[in-house]
Amino acid sequence: MRTLGRLHLITDTRPGRDTLAVVAAALRAGFDVVQVRPEDHVTDREAYDLTVRILAMCRELDRICLVNDRLHIALAAGADGGHVGADDLPVAAARRILGPHAILGATARNPETARQAVADGASYLGVGPAFATTTKAGLPDAIGPAGVGAVAAAVPVPIVAIGGVTAQNARQLYSAGAHAVAVVGAVSGAADPYTAAKEFLA
Numbered sequence: 385m386r387t388l389g390r391l392h393l394i395t396d397t398r399p400g401r402d403t404l405a406v407v408a409a410a411l412r413a414g415f416d417v418v419q420v421r422p423e424d425h426v427t428d429r430e431a432y433d434l435t436v437r438i439l440a441m442c443r444e445l446d447r448i449c450l451v452n453d454r455l456h457i458a459l460a461a462g463a464d465g466g467h468v469g470a471d472d473l474p475v476a477a478a479r480r481i482l483g484p485h486a487i488l489g490a491t492a493r494n495p496e497t498a499r500q501a502v503a504d505g506a507s508y509l510g511v512g513p514a515f516a517t518t519t520k521a522g523l524p525d526a527i528g529p530a531g532v533g534a535v536a537a538a539v540p541v542p543i544v545a546i547g548g549v550t551a552q553n554a555r556q557l558y559s560a561g562a563h564a565v566a567v568v569g570a571v572s573g574a575a576d577p578y579t580a581a582k583e584f585l586a
């Protein structure tokens with residue numbers, strides 16, 4: 385299995401966002417991983433086409449490409465793995481589908497669910513919301529760097545902190561034990577996504 389990078393871009397396909405241009409800018413700036421996260425209303429065909437295009441961009445620069453929720457699309461496109469949360473396939477089922485070598489991320493918000501996800505086959509955990517965010521509705525309260533750190537201390541797999549992450553607060557999350565951060569709005573919503581992505585590298 386490939387080493388998981390420390391900067392993950394999650395795609396933003398909301399109206400008004402230029403998804404592919406943002407992905408290109410983040411990859412050019414040095415982001416290591418792109419997670420394709422189609423909106424729920426997007427058809428499988430559209431999600432597949434988006435994944436194929438983003439996967440090609442990742443392959444060109446030898447970066448990792450994951451697919452959120454829709455593991456059949458990850459497999460069909462030949463992506464490196466997928467990510468599941470509480471409303472998706474259970475982690476053990478996701479592992480069976482993806483096979484033993486794929487990267488499989490699972491959302492965990494506390495040490496107990498984190499340990500279970502790892503026992504079930506997760507190779508990394510998405511942990512959050514680290515800070516308040518408006519990108520996704522219905523999330524629980526932010527757990528802060530301390531909450532991220534508590535999960536990191538409980539499991540032996542890499543922790544990817546998510547939710548409200550900016551170039552300014554990312555350091556707190558790495559210091560708390562996160563291996564990586566995952567970002568939507570701080571790059572996608574920036575007037576200049578390339579410069580915004582570069583700020584994370586600094």
Ligand SMILES: Cc1ncc(COP(=O)(O)OP(=O)(O)O)c(N)n1
Pocket residue numbers: 392419421452453467468469470471472489490491509510511520544546566
């Ligand atoms: C790295 C990472 N962490 C958490 C999530 C959230 O996954 P999930 O809880 O399944 O919510 P959706 O993204 O599917 O709305 C993630 N995608 N990536």
Ligand SMILES: Cc1nc(C(=O)O)sc1CCOP(=O)(O)O
Pocket residue numbers: 491511512513514516517518519520523546547548549566567568569570
């Ligand atoms: C998709 C998602 N999942 C989260 C979780 O905590 O599970 S937070 C989130 C959105 C992250 O977007 P932004 O970087 O703009 O805050």
Ligand SMILES: [Mg+2]
Pocket residue numbers: 452453467468469470471472
């Ligand atoms: Mg999900």
